[in-house]
Amino acid sequence: MLKATNIHKSFGNKDVLLGLDVSVKEGEITCLIGPSGTGKTTLLRALGGLDMPDQGTLDIDGTLYTFSPTHKDTIPDPWPHITVVFQSLFLWPHLTLRENILLPARNRWDDFKAMETELDGLIASFEMAHFIDQYPNEASLGQRQRVAIARAIMVKPKYILMDEITSSLDIEQVYKILTRLEELKGRGIGILLITHQIGFAKRAADHIVFMDKGETTESGNASILTEPKTKRLKEFLSMVKMAH
Amino acid sequence: MSVLDILLKYYPAFLNGLEVTLQLSSIIWGLGLFLGTLLAVAGTKFKYWIGIPSRCFSFLLSGIPILVFLFWLHYPAQSMLNLVINPFYTAALTLTIVNIFAVADIVRSALIDFPQQYLTAAKVTGLTKKQTIFKIQLPLILRTTLPALLMLQVVMLHTTLFASLISVEEIFRVAQRINAQIYRPVEIYTALGLFFLAVSLPINGFALWLRAHFTRDISET
Numbered sequence: 256m257l258k259a260t261n262i263h264k265s266f267g268n269k270d271v272l273l274g275l276d277v278s279v280k281e282g283e284i285t286c287l288i289g290p291s292g293t294g295k296t297t298l299l300r301a302l303g304g305l306d307m308p309d310q311g312t313l314d315i316d317g318t319l320y321t322f323s324p325t326h327k328d329t330i331p332d333p334w335p336h337i338t339v340v341f342q343s344l345f346l347w348p349h350l351t352l353r354e355n356i357l358l359p360a361r362n363r364w365d366d367f368k369a370m371e372t373e374l375d376g377l378i379a380s381f382e383m384a385h386f387i388d389q390y391p392n393e394a395s396l397g398q399r400q401r402v403a404i405a406r407a408i409m410v411k412p413k414y415i416l417m418d419e420i421t422s423s424l425d426i427e428q429v430y431k432i433l434t435r436l437e438e439l440k441g442r443g444i445g446i447l448l449i450t451h452q453i454g455f456a457k458r459a460a461d462h463i464v465f466m467d468k469g470e471t472t473e474s475g476n477a478s479i480l481t482e483p484k485t486k487r488l489k490e491f492l493s494m495v496k497m498a499h
Numbered sequence: 500m501s502v503l504d505i506l507l508k509y510y511p512a513f514l515n516g517l518e519v520t521l522q523l524s525s526i527i528w529g530l531g532l533f534l535g536t537l538l539a540v541a542g543t544k545f546k547y548w549i550g551i552p553s554r555c556f557s558f559l560l561s562g563i564p565i566l567v568f569l570f571w572l573h574y575p576a577q578s579m580l581n582l583v584i585n586p587f588y589t590a591a592l593t594l595t596i597v598n599i600f601a602v603a604d605i606v607r608s609a610l611i612d613f614p615q616q617y618l619t620a621a622k623v624t625g626l627t628k629k630q631t632i633f634k635i636q637l638p639l640i641l642r643t644t645l646p647a648l649l650m651l652q653v654v655m656l657h658t659t660l661f662a663s664l665i666s667v668e669e670i671f672r673v674a675q676r677i678n679a680q681i682y683r684p685v686e687i688y689t690a691l692g693l694f695f696l697a698v699s700l701p702i703n704g705f706a707l708w709l710r711a712h713f714t715r716d717i718s719e720t
């Protein structure tokens with residue numbers, strides 16, 4: 256399990272995270288929802304071992320790392336055991352999309368034949384065949400999103416953290432990715448998804464965390480999206496509904 | 500005597516001069532590019548041991564005309580150290596040092612401006628340090644620095660002419676010598692000018708093309 260407890264983080268004198276809790280279990284999908292600017296990405300970076308929190312505890316598979324203003328544990332590089340798909344994707348521009356996927360994947364597969372087979376499966380299910388040999392700047396945002404997801408899947412992570420990575424996909428593609436994520440769940444991979452697509456969260460999530468202004472406002476299973484208890488989540492859901 | 504006649508009559512001498520010029524340039528180009536890149540990389544890694552000292556030296560070097568540096572290494576340095584070095588090697592050493600630091604400056608600024616997100620992506624996908632450097636950083640940096648590096652190499656080719664002044668028998672000195680015999684400065688220096696144009700312009704043109712091409716290529720849309 257990947258678990259963050261009481262996470263605090265500020266940038267300068269701007270307090271962004273004010274004691275957040277979130278956890279990602281093996282074989283489960285946790286959805287993180289909330290208005291923009293509330294610190295979702297900041298939290299994801301802390302969970303991903305990229306930016307250390309100012310305060311709080313990270314539990315990576317039972318090993319505890321604590322952070323306080325006076326002491327910060329160092330985390331041994333957790334990647335690609337924990338991997339991240341960023342909102343702005345970060346595909347390497349000088350490599351073809353296929354090579355973007357294969358370069359890190361080769362480190363993780365002993366059997367290259369099996370790796371190619373796995374990739375072929377992903378290419379088919381994400382419908383990437385017609386652009387996979389192009390360069391990132393020749394692909395649309397939706398196409399690059401699928402490649403970035405495939406790149407993360409192909410490094411055989413135990414946890415994948417994804418930051419609004421389906422925003423430019425049509426419903427059909429979102430559904431396909433969802434299907435693939437559910438399959439990953441089946442393989443015991445833990446997934447954290449930041450998303451604005453409530454429908455997606457409803458269908459996919461085992462656990463939902465609604466955060467607002469750096470705090471967990473409400474959390475639970477998918478039922479909190481149909482019967483929100485807090486006023487803030489109610490407001491948020493009705494706003495999201497209006498926007499779609 | 501036309502340019503052609505001169506070339507026909509003196510071509511063995513010109514070829515020898517050309518060979519020396521090309522040998523000199525190859526050393527300067529090869530070592531300069533390789534060691535300059537290495538220096539820049541090492542400088543960002545070992546900031547205090549290599550980075551800062553090398554930038555100080557580079558700053559110092561930028562204040563010395565290349566010709567003065569060359570003459571200084573040719574006469575004072577060698578007499579102080581009680582050495583006599585073949586001027587060819589003195590010229591190669593001097594201009595290689597100049598090239599190393601100029602290359603390092605270009606590569607260093609590209610390293611500093613390197614988009615961090617590509618390194619973050621390398622991190623989270625588990626690329627090794629070596630892979631990150633050789634498969635991500637260097638190729639991308641090459642793309643952004645190649646135009647400037649190529650143009651610098653053309654300038655370095657031109658500075659090999661200074662070697663003639665410490666009596667290295669490169670092409671300019673050969674031209675001067677032949678001119679002293681037959682006094683045909685118009686033809687001889689026109690031919691020399693055309694030769695350098697023919698070598699330099701394609702490289703510079705290629706550099707400009709690369710700049711236009713790769714700048715578009717790498718911009719993330």
Ligand SMILES: Nc1ncnc2c1ncn2[C@@H]1O[C@H](COP(=O)(O)OP(=O)(O)O)[C@@H](O)[C@H]1O
Nearest residue numbers: 266269271289290291292293294295296297298
């Ligand atoms: N590196 C940073 N430096 C300064 N401020 C930051 C930095 N990263 C995020 N912030 C600030 O933290 C707040 C939360 O940002 P973010 O985590 O990206 O929110 P979200 O992902 O929920 O939209 C924002 O106000 C943002 O400006």
Ligand SMILES: [Mg+2]
Nearest residue numbers: 295296342418
């Ligand atoms: Mg965000």
